[in-house]
Amino acid sequence: MLKRSLMHGTRTFRVAIRALGRNKMRSFLTALGIIIGVGAVIAMVSIGEGAKRGIEDRFASMGTNLLFVSPGSRNVRGVHSGFGSFQTLKAEDAAAIEELPAVMFVSPAVNARAQVVYSNKNWNTSIQGTGARYPEVRAWDVEFGSYFDESHVRAAAKVCVLGADVKQNLFEDEDPVGQVVRVKRIPFKVLGVMKRRGESGGFGSRDDMIAVPYTTAMRRLQGIDYIQSVDVRAVSAALMPEAQRQIEELLRVRHRIAPGAEDDFQVRNMSEIAETAAESTKIMTILLGSIASISLLVGGIGIMNIMLVSVTERIREIGIRMAVGAREKDILLQFLTEAIVLSLIGGLIGIGFGIGSSRLIKKIQMFSSMNTVVSVESVLLAFFFAAAIGIFFGFYPARKASRLDPIEALRYE
Amino acid sequence: MAQNIIELRDLKKTYCIGETEVNALRGVSYAIEEGDFLAIMGPSGSGKSTLMNILGCLDRPSSGEYILDGEEVSRLDKNRLAGIRNQKIGFVFQSYNLLSRTTALENVELPLLYSSVNGKDMTERALAALASVGLTDRSHHKTNQLSGGEQQRVAIARALLNDPTLILADEPTGNLDSRTSSDIMNIFKTLNEDKKITMVMVTHEPDIAAWARKRIYLLDGLIVREERD
Numbered sequence: 001m002l003k004r005s006l007m008h009g010t011r012t013f014r015v016a017i018r019a020l021g022r023n024k025m026r027s028f029l030t031a032l033g034i035i036i037g038v039g040a041v042i043a044m045v046s047i048g049e050g051a052k053r054g055i056e057d058r059f060a061s062m063g064t065n066l067l068f069v070s071p072g073s074r075n076v077r078g079v080h081s082g083f084g085s086f087q088t089l090k091a092e093d094a095a096a097i098e099e100l101p102a103v104m105f106v107s108p109a110v111n112a113r114a115q116v117v118y119s120n121k122n123w124n125t126s127i128q129g130t131g132a133r134y135p136e137v138r139a140w141d142v143e144f145g146s147y148f149d150e151s152h153v154r155a156a157a158k159v160c161v162l163g164a165d166v167k168q169n170l171f172e173d174e175d176p177v178g179q180v181v182r183v184k185r186i187p188f189k190v191l192g193v194m195k196r197r198g199e200s201g202g203f204g205s206r207d208d209m210i211a212v213p214y215t216t217a218m219r220r221l222q223g224i225d226y227i228q229s230v231d232v233r234a235v236s237a238a239l240m241p242e243a244q245r246q247i248e249e250l251l252r253v254r255h256r257i258a259p260g261a262e263d264d265f266q267v268r269n270m271s272e273i274a275e276t277a278a279e280s281t282k283i284m285t286i287l288l289g290s291i292a293s294i295s296l297l298v299g300g301i302g303i304m305n306i307m308l309v310s311v312t313e314r315i316r317e318i319g320i321r322m323a324v325g326a327r328e329k330d331i332l333l334q335f336l337t338e339a340i341v342l343s344l345i346g347g348l349i350g351i352g353f354g355i356g357s358s359r360l361i362k363k364i365q366m367f368s369s370m371n372t373v374v375s376v377e378s379v380l381l382a383f384f385f386a387a388a389i390g391i392f393f394g395f396y397p398a399r400k401a402s403r404l405d406p407i408e409a410l411r412y413e
Numbered sequence: 414m415a416q417n418i419i420e421l422r423d424l425k426k427t428y429c430i431g432e433t434e435v436n437a438l439r440g441v442s443y444a445i446e447e448g449d450f451l452a453i454m455g456p457s458g459s460g461k462s463t464l465m466n467i468l469g470c471l472d473r474p475s476s477g478e479y480i481l482d483g484e485e486v487s488r489l490d491k492n493r494l495a496g497i498r499n500q501k502i503g504f505v506f507q508s509y510n511l512l513s514r515t516t517a518l519e520n521v522e523l524p525l526l527y528s529s530v531n532g533k534d535m536t537e538r539a540l541a542a543l544a545s546v547g548l549t550d551r552s553h554h555k556t557n558q559l560s561g562g563e564q565q566r567v568a569i570a571r572a573l574l575n576d577p578t579l580i581l582a583d584e585p586t587g588n589l590d591s592r593t594s595s596d597i598m599n600i601f602k603t604l605n606e607d608k609k610i611t612m613v614m615v616t617h618e619p620d621i622a623a624w625a626r627k628r629i630y631l632l633d634g635l636i637v638r639e640e641r642d
C-alpha cells in the first residue's frame with residue numbers, strides 16, 4: 001500500500017516536471033514571483049535578525065550589572081527630543097553616586113561628534129567624554145598604552161584614547177601612543193588604543209570613537225557645566241535593585257525634590273534597555289518580513305493565474321487523460337503537484353537568492369555598519385510558506401481541471 | 414455460443430439544451446458477443462458517437478441498462494467508470510487525441526500511469542505495443558512529427574496497453590487516405606482475430622465497414638437494420 005502510493009507519488013511528480021519542462025520560459029517566469037518573494041522575506045528578516053544579534057552582543061559584552069542615570073523624568077522615557085536638553089545632572093552627582101555602598105564604579109558621559117585631525121588626515125567621529133573608570137564600567141579594555149587616570153580627569157588634561165577604527169583611519173600601522181591629534185584645534189596627546197569590539201548591527205561601529213576625560217569634554221570642547229549621563233556599575237547583578245534605589249534616593253535629596261514630586265532624572269538598568277531595544281528590532285523584523293510576504297503572496301497569485309491559463313490550454317490533454325482512465329483525483333493531484341513543484345523550485349532558488357542578497361547587503365559599503373543574519377527558522381518559514389502558497393493557489397485551478405467532463409474536454413478545440 | 418460482452422437494453426440518451434430536448438438515442442437494445450467485430454453506420458446526427466461514448470463509459474445513458482462484461486455499469490460513479498475505461502476499454506478517435514510535443518512512447522504509456530504497473534514494466538509494455546503496430550523505430554519521435562497514419566497507430570498502441578477486452582473506434586479512418594485506412598483496418602483485423610479483442614467501430618465508409626463481420630445502421634437514435642457476414 002505504502003509502496004504503491006510512493007510509486008504513484010514519484011510518477012505524479014515526474015509527470016508534473018515533464019509538463020513544466022514543456023513550457024520552460026513560462027514556468028520560470030511563474031516561479032520568479034516565488035523566487036523574489038522568498039528571497040525578499042529571507043533578506044529582510046536577515047536584516048532584522050542582524051540588528052537583533054548586534055544589540056544582544058553589545059549588551060552581553062557590557063555585562064548585566066550596569067545602570068544608566070540620565071536627566072529628565074521617567075515619563076518622557078523613550079521620547080528622544082527630551083534627551084540632552086536637561087541640564088540637571090552635574091559631575092558632583094556622579095561623584096556622590098560613586099560613594100554609594102551598592103555602587104562599584106561610575107563614569108560620567110559627555111558626548112559629541114567632531115573632526116579629529118592627525119598630520120594631513122582627518123576623521124569625523126564620536127568624542128566621548130568619560131571618567132577614568134570607563135574601561136571597568138563598560139568592561140572594555142585598553143589594547144595598547146593606557147587609559148587616562150583620575151589626575152587627568154581632575155586637571156581636564158588634553159589626553160585621549162583612540163577607538164580601533166580611528167586608530168586605523170588616522171595612523172594605519174604607525175604607533176599612535178605619544179602622538180598628538182587635534183580636536184577643534186586643541187591638541188590631545190594619545191595615551192592608548194582601545195580593544196576592537198567589532199560591528200554592532202545597525203548602530204554604527206563601536207570602535208569609531210575617541211575617549212577624552214569628561215571634564216575636558218565639558219570645559220574645553222563643549223563649554224558646558226553639566227553632564228549628559230552617568231554610567232554606573234553596581235557591585236553585583238544581585239544588588240542592581242538596591243543600587244537603583246540608593247541612586248534614586250540620593251539624587252532626590254541632592255536635587256531637593258519634594259516628596260510626591262516627579263524625579264528630574266531617570267535610572268534605567270541594562271536589561272530594561274536591552275528589552276526595549278529587542279522589542280523595537282522585533283517590530284522591525286516583523287514589519288520587514290510582512291512587507292516582503294506581500295510579494296510572496298503576489299507570487300502565489302501569479303501561480304494561480306498561470307495554472308488557470310494552463311488548465312484552459314490543456315483541456316484536451318485532460319480529456320485524453322480521462323479517456324484512458326485518469327480519475328478526478330489523478331487530474332487534481334497532477335495540477336496541484338505542478339503548482340507545488342513550481343513554488344518549491346521557486347522557493348529553493350529564492351532561498352539562494354535571499355541568502356545571496358543578505359550577504360550583499362552586508363558587503364555594500366553604504367550599509368557598512370549593517371549586519372545581516374540568515375536564521376534557519378526564516379529559511380524554513382519562507383520555504384514552507386512557499387509550499388503552502390503552491391497548495392493554496394494551485395488548488396482552485398486543479399479542482400477546475402478535475403471537474404471537467406471527459407467528453408466535452410475531448411471535443412474542446 | 415460466445416458470451417455477450419455487451420448487452421444494451423432500451424438505452425436512451427436525452428440532451429437538454431435550454432427548453433429543447435434532443436433525443437440522441439431513443440431506445441437501443443443490442444448485444445455484442447465476445448470477439449465480435451462490429452461496425453456502426455448511419456447518417457450524421459443519428460447518435461453513433463453518443464452510443465460510442467456510452468459504450469466507452471465516458472458518458473452515462475439517461476435511461477436503460479448497459480451490461481459490460483457481466484456488470485451493470487450505467488449507474489456507476491465517475492471514479493468507477495474511469496477505472497473501467499482504464500482496465501477494459503481502449504479508445505481510438507478520428508482525431509487521434511495524442512498529447513502533442515510528447516514522444517510516442519510516453520503517449521502509449523499513458524493508460525499505465527493510472528493503473529498499478531511499475532515503471533520498468535510500463536516502458537516494456539509500451540514498446541511491445543508500439544512494435545505490434547510496427548512503430549518501434551518511431552517510439553522516441555514527438556507525436557507532432559508523425560504522419561496521420563502513424564499517429565493513429567500510436568493511438569491504437571495506446572488502446573492496447575492494458576489488454577482491453579474491448580476496443581472502441583469512432584471514425585478511426587476519417588482523417589486518413591484509403592491506403593493508410595486499410596493498414597489500420599488490417600491491424601484491427603489482426604487484433605480481433607489473433608487476440609480475440611472485441612472491436613466496435615463507427616464509420617461512414619461502406620468499404621471500411623466491410624472489414625467488420627457485423628454491421629448495424631442507426632437512424633434518429635434507433636437501430637434500423639443489422640447485417641451479418
Ligand SMILES: Nc1ncnc2c1ncn2[C@@H]1O[C@H](COP(=O)(O)OP(=O)(O)OP(=O)(O)O)[C@@H](O)[C@H]1O
Binds near residue numbers: 429435458460464
Ligand atoms: N453534448 C451534447 N449536447 C446536446 N446535444 C448533443 C450533444 N452531443 C450530441 N448531441 C446531439 O445528439 C445527436 C447525435 O449526435 P452524435 O454526435 O451522436 O451524432 P453522430 O451520429 O456521431 O454524427 P456524426 O456522424 O456527424 O459524427 C445530434 O443531434 C447532436 O446534435
Ligand SMILES: [Mg+2]
Binds near residue numbers: 461462
Ligand atoms: Mg460522431
